[in-house]
Structure formats: structure tokens, C-alpha cells
Amino acid sequence: MGMDREMEEILREMRGYFNTGKTKSVTWRKNQLTGILDLIHENEDAIFKALHLDLGKHPVEAYRDEVGGVEKSVNKSLSCVEKWMAPKKSDIPLLFFPAKAEVLSEPLGVVLIFSSWNFPIMLSLDPLIGAISAGNVVVIKPSEQAPACSSFLANTIPHYLDSNAIKVIEGGPNVCEQLLQQKWDKIFFTGSSRVGSLVMSAAAKNLTPVTLELGGKCPAILDSFPNPSEFKLAVKRIVGGKWGPCSGQVCIGIDYLLVEEKFSSSVIEQLKKIIRRFYGENPAESKVVSRIVNKHHFERIRNLLKEPLVAASIVHGGLIDEENLFIEPTILLDPPLDSEIMTEEIFGPVLPIITLNKIQESIEFIIAKPKPLAIYAFTKDETFKRRILSETSSGSVVFNDTMVQFLCDTLPFGGVGASGLGRYHGKYSFDTFSHEKAVMHRNLILEIEPRYPPWSKFKLEFLKLAYRLNYFGLLLHMLGFKLGLKKYN
Known part of the structure; x- marks a missing residue:
């Protein structure tokens, strides 16, 4: 089986797993987040060693900028994910009475995360925390320029997280190219503006939304x-x-x-x-x-x-x-x-x-x-x-x-402009990997007839009032609706 066919098969299986709905449960999300916490706690020395091999980072710097940041991020998500998942009641104009509305955050689906070599642990696991919190299945492509960290993630993550839903694929530019040829529901990229533009171009072929964390001269x-x-x-x-x-x-x-x-x-x-x-x-x-x-x-x-x-x-x-x-x-x-x-x-x-x-x-x-x-x-x-x-x-x-x-x-x-597109961290990460679905509940009791043809001058005037007046003013005008309808027709 060629690499393209192999990737297609991996994504087909992951999409099938996502469609079972298992990743949408709060239990699954919390279990995976706890798994990340266990991963960094039980492998701290191995993480320090990998970061030293790839970048020469001192353990204190490695904890400050990578391990500690992941720990803080996952604890934040664990404490908030149920609140983030809960439907949000939405106020609606009185014009739509009687009705109620809410906003539901639903996972996007199959997500691809490209991480960067300069913070290879933090920039892999921090976006993953957001994607998991939102209930997605995820493929992580670590940077090949930090090979020790890439190998650590590929070998360690399957022992702590649901391997049906979270996978690590290693490789160089050819693997990135093959990944970009697949259909994703979201691509999250951290890296240079040059490569970011290639990611965005590839994503556009499938109308895939992207988050681009780039750089610039700060x-x-x-x-x-x-x-x-x-x-x-x-x-x-x-x-x-x-x-x-x-x-x-x-x-x-x-x-x-x-x-x-x-x-x-x-x-x-x-x-x-x-x-x-x-x-x-x-x-x-x-x-x-x-x-x-x-x-x-x-x-x-x-x-x-x-x-x-x-x-x-x-x-x-x-x-x-x-x-x-x-x-x-x-x-x-x-x-x-x-x-x-x-x-x-x-x-x-x-x-x-x-x-x-x-x-x-x-x-x-x-x-x-x-x-x-x-x-x-x-x-x-x-x-x-x-x-x-x-x-x-x-x-x-x-x-x-x-x-x-x-x-x-x-x-x-x-970022903004050339420095990036999209945002994450905390609740913003959850939102980045979610779709906010608008939901309106109406009943079959009250109807406003002027919304339907056949059209008349009265219906035009009525609709103008409906958009311009508050609901109580509209009710007063509705009282004269049936009396005046025949006259204007």
C-alpha cells in the first residue's frame, strides 16, 4: 500500500471513529486530558533529555517554556471543559416571540496539527489540548527538525491517549505534502510564513479552515x-x-x-x-x-x-x-x-x-x-x-x-496579517477547534401572516414596522391587521 493510500485509510478509520460520537462525551475528553497530564508527569526526564538533544535546552528552561506550560494548559481545560461544552442561552429579539435560542459548540471533526521545532513539546500538546477539549480526533505532525522530540511523541502518546482518535505521523516535507492532499476539517499550523502560505493554499482546495501561528519581526x-x-x-x-x-x-x-x-x-x-x-x-x-x-x-x-x-x-x-x-x-x-x-x-x-x-x-x-x-x-x-x-x-x-x-x-x-490567522489558548483554543451552531426553538401557535405572499402594500408597511418598532409596538399594530387586511388587498 502506498503512503497516500495508507494515509487515506488512517483518515477513513479516524473519521469513522469520530462519527460514533464517542469523542463528544465529557468523559472521553476528560480522560484524554488526564492522559496528557500523566504523560508529562511520568516522562518529565525523558522530555528534558529530548529537548536537550534537539535544542540544547537546560531542564529549567525546558520546564518553564514547555512542560510547565502544558501542565498549566491541561489543568485549565480539565477544570473548564464542562462549562465550555454547555449550551449557551442566547437572547433573541421580541419580534421572534414565542421562541428561545441557544448556541451549541460542536467538534469540527478530523483535525491536523503541524507543530514547530523551537517548542516541539509545547507547540504539539497545547493545540492538542484545545482539539481534545472540543471533542475532535487529531493527527499530529511534529517537526522533523526536532527528531528526538518527534520520536518521543510518536512513541509515548499511544500509551496515554486513545490511539483510535489521536495519532502521531512523523516525516519530512514529503509527508507534509501528502498530509495536505487529504481532506481535513481543520488544519492548525505553527511555523514560518512561507510554509504557512503553502498550507493555506492546500487547505483552500477543500475549503478547510486554518489557524496559522506564524511570526514576524517583533x-x-x-x-x-x-x-x-x-x-x-x-x-x-x-x-x-x-x-x-x-x-x-x-x-x-x-x-x-x-x-x-x-x-x-x-x-x-x-x-x-x-x-x-x-x-x-x-x-x-x-x-x-x-x-x-x-x-x-x-x-x-x-x-x-x-x-x-x-x-x-x-x-x-x-x-x-x-x-x-x-x-x-x-x-x-x-x-x-x-x-x-x-x-x-x-x-x-x-x-x-x-x-x-x-x-x-x-x-x-x-x-x-x-x-x-x-x-x-x-x-x-x-x-x-x-x-x-x-x-x-x-x-x-x-x-x-x-x-x-x-x-x-x-x-x-x-497574529494578524502576515504574523498569523486565528487564535488559541484556554477557551480560545476550545473555540478554535469548535463550530458554534445556532439553534432556535419556535412553536406552532402564533403566526405573522405578512411574512408570506401574496404581497400587498399593507404587508410592506407591516414588515417595515416589524423591523423598526419594538415588539410591544408591533403587537398594537397587529391588532389592526385583520381589520385592515381586506382594505389593502
């Missing part, structure tokens, strides 16, 4: 802080948001920093101090800096730094270790704005600093570029905050911190 704005402690904390959070997770290989990580020129030297010195405090004098030996995922991405970042005018703008770092796929935390000062490092997403441990005459100019700078996944603004100026919110567009805005929005289940996470 800016950070650093205003002046007269208070030294506030300034130091702001810079500390910028360092954490740039180099802290996965050595800058993060879709919501800071891509570049905007500061006023007169403050740039003090900002650079403070950045250097925090980098030394976090990673020591020799970050390559600190064992707390993740490595670049593979040689291809290593070469891509190195080539960004090779451009002569870009290389000349390096004010800190720049050390490159090809054997260990390591690039030191690096700071650039005013690289050419038309250089590739300022037009393409860096996705690595390099921070360009762009200087401005006035920090308010950052708004014009940002809106001249594609809409980012996140904007980080460090400022106490409330007027400036309002301008950022009203004049820019991005997936999210965070004031005076970085990346914390990703861990907040009560906020939607997603």
Missing part, C-alpha cells in the same frame, strides 16, 4: 526611565525576551530594539551587564544557552552577520562556533535598514538596536513594516501607550514586559 520600544531601578529591570526583561528562550529562536521573541539615540550607549552597557550576569563571561560554556537548531539555520544567521556593514555594526558578541552550532548573544547598533537582518525575521540570538531622535518615532517605524506578532513597549507615558494601541496593529501588545502574554490563558494568542 519590535521592542524602550522609553527613558529616570528611575535607575526601573531602567535596569526593563533592560533585564528585554534580555530575557531576546536571549532567554531557545537562544532567540522564538516567534514572539524580540527581533529589534528601538531607543532614543542619546540613551543608546547606556542601554548597550546595561544590556552587556545583564548578559554577563545571565550567561557569564563565556556564554558558550555556561550550559544555559540553547544552541541553534541545525546547520541550515546556523548558516542562515551567520550569513546575516557576514554582510560588511552589518558586521561593522556589532558592538557586543559575534562569536560563532560552527562545531557546536553556537552563536553568542550579539548586539548590533544601527545596522543598515535595507540589510537582510532588518528586513527578514532573525530568529536567533542577534539584537539590532535602532536609534531614533524621539521615541515617538517608533510608531512610524513599526507601521511601515508588516504587522508583527507582538509589540513590547517599555514606557510609563500613558499618552504614548494610547498611541501605540490606536496607531499600530499587532497580534498582541505588552507594556513593560516581554512574552508573558503567551502564558496567560485568559488572553487570545495569535
Whole structure:
């Protein structure tokens, strides 16, 4: 049997299983969610090992950014899934009296999840939590660029979750292509804009809805802080948001920093101090800096730094270790704005600093570029905050911190424009993998005859009143309906 036929058979069986209705029960959903919880609790060391093999992540970073996030997400869904599933009563206009209405959340069906290599556990299991909570059957395609994590998921998930409803399919681009040729009820993709456009194009052939979690050049704005402690904390959070997770290989990580020129030297010195405090004098030996995922991405970042005018703008770092796929935390000062490092997403441990005459100019700078996944603004100026919110567009805005929005289940996470399509996390994940079905209940007691032909002037006037007046006004006019009907006919 060829791979295409094999996939068709897998999907046929999964769709048949979904049609039994078993996955719609709250018991099934909670059992699967509990299974995910057991999976991460009983395999924490194995997860840490896989993340270290693929990305060089320290166990503390691995727990903070992956295992802990999954645990928090699944506990949230376990405590809320019954409430999310419950029919929602809907108010309806009095015009439709007597009637009642409700909204039912039903699962979409057979779902495909493409996860990304930079958070290979979190970005596989977190969307899965939403899809399960909504009652779907799911195929997960982990990234082949994180092979240890992909293998871990493929080998471990069948022992904890319903293997009739949740499957892991491994492979490279050819497997992705074959998966995209199948008919899905939803595709959830995390990755680059280039591949995201291919996913969306393939999905369009079957009118399959998609959620695309992409990226973009996320800016950070650093205003002046007269208070030294506030300034130091702001810079500390910028360092954490740039180099802290996965050595800058993060879709919501800071891509570049905007500061006023007169403050740039003090900002650079403070950045250097925090980098030394976090990673020591020799970050390559600190064992707390993740490595670049593979040689291809290593070469891509190195080539960004090779451009002569870009290389000349390096004010800190720049050390490159090809054997260990390591690039030191690096700071650039005013690289050419038309250089590739300022037009393409860096996705690595390099921070360009762009200087401005006035920090308010950052708004014009940002809106001249594609809409980012996140904007980080460090400022106490409330007027400036309002301008950022009203004049820019991005997936999210965070004031005076970085990346914390990703861990907040009560906020939607997603992009806009080139940075993504759709949203998830918490209830938003449940909604992403659900169809909200409108249901109206009416009876056979009262009828409004003017809704039917044959048409007359009276019926036109009546319908105009029905749309314009409140229900009680309409009732008064209905009293004269039968008396006047013959006259207008």
C-alpha cells in the first residue's frame, strides 16, 4: 500500500471513529486530558533529555517554556471543559416571540496539527489540548527538525491517549505534502510564513479552515526611565525576551530594539551587564544557552552577520562556533535598514538596536513594516501607550514586559496579517477547534401572516414596522391587521 493510500485509510478509520460520537462525551475528553497530564508527569526526564538533544535546552528552561506550560494548559481545560461544552442561552429579539435560542459548540471533526521545532513539546500538546477539549480526533505532525522530540511523541502518546482518535505521523516535507492532499476539517499550523502560505493554499482546495501561528519581526520600544531601578529591570526583561528562550529562536521573541539615540550607549552597557550576569563571561560554556537548531539555520544567521556593514555594526558578541552550532548573544547598533537582518525575521540570538531622535518615532517605524506578532513597549507615558494601541496593529501588545502574554490563558494568542490567522489558548483554543451552531426553538401557535405572499402594500408597511418598532409596538399594530387586511388587498 502506498503512503497516500495508507494515509487515506488512517483518515477513513479516524473519521469513522469520530462519527460514533464517542469523542463528544465529557468523559472521553476528560480522560484524554488526564492522559496528557500523566504523560508529562511520568516522562518529565525523558522530555528534558529530548529537548536537550534537539535544542540544547537546560531542564529549567525546558520546564518553564514547555512542560510547565502544558501542565498549566491541561489543568485549565480539565477544570473548564464542562462549562465550555454547555449550551449557551442566547437572547433573541421580541419580534421572534414565542421562541428561545441557544448556541451549541460542536467538534469540527478530523483535525491536523503541524507543530514547530523551537517548542516541539509545547507547540504539539497545547493545540492538542484545545482539539481534545472540543471533542475532535487529531493527527499530529511534529517537526522533523526536532527528531528526538518527534520520536518521543510518536512513541509515548499511544500509551496515554486513545490511539483510535489521536495519532502521531512523523516525516519530512514529503509527508507534509501528502498530509495536505487529504481532506481535513481543520488544519492548525505553527511555523514560518512561507510554509504557512503553502498550507493555506492546500487547505483552500477543500475549503478547510486554518489557524496559522506564524511570526514576524517583533519590535521592542524602550522609553527613558529616570528611575535607575526601573531602567535596569526593563533592560533585564528585554534580555530575557531576546536571549532567554531557545537562544532567540522564538516567534514572539524580540527581533529589534528601538531607543532614543542619546540613551543608546547606556542601554548597550546595561544590556552587556545583564548578559554577563545571565550567561557569564563565556556564554558558550555556561550550559544555559540553547544552541541553534541545525546547520541550515546556523548558516542562515551567520550569513546575516557576514554582510560588511552589518558586521561593522556589532558592538557586543559575534562569536560563532560552527562545531557546536553556537552563536553568542550579539548586539548590533544601527545596522543598515535595507540589510537582510532588518528586513527578514532573525530568529536567533542577534539584537539590532535602532536609534531614533524621539521615541515617538517608533510608531512610524513599526507601521511601515508588516504587522508583527507582538509589540513590547517599555514606557510609563500613558499618552504614548494610547498611541501605540490606536496607531499600530499587532497580534498582541505588552507594556513593560516581554512574552508573558503567551502564558496567560485568559488572553487570545495569535497574529494578524502576515504574523498569523486565528487564535488559541484556554477557551480560545476550545473555540478554535469548535463550530458554534445556532439553534432556535419556535412553536406552532402564533403566526405573522405578512411574512408570506401574496404581497400587498399593507404587508410592506407591516414588515417595515416589524423591523423598526419594538415588539410591544408591533403587537398594537397587529391588532389592526385583520381589520385592515381586506382594505389593502
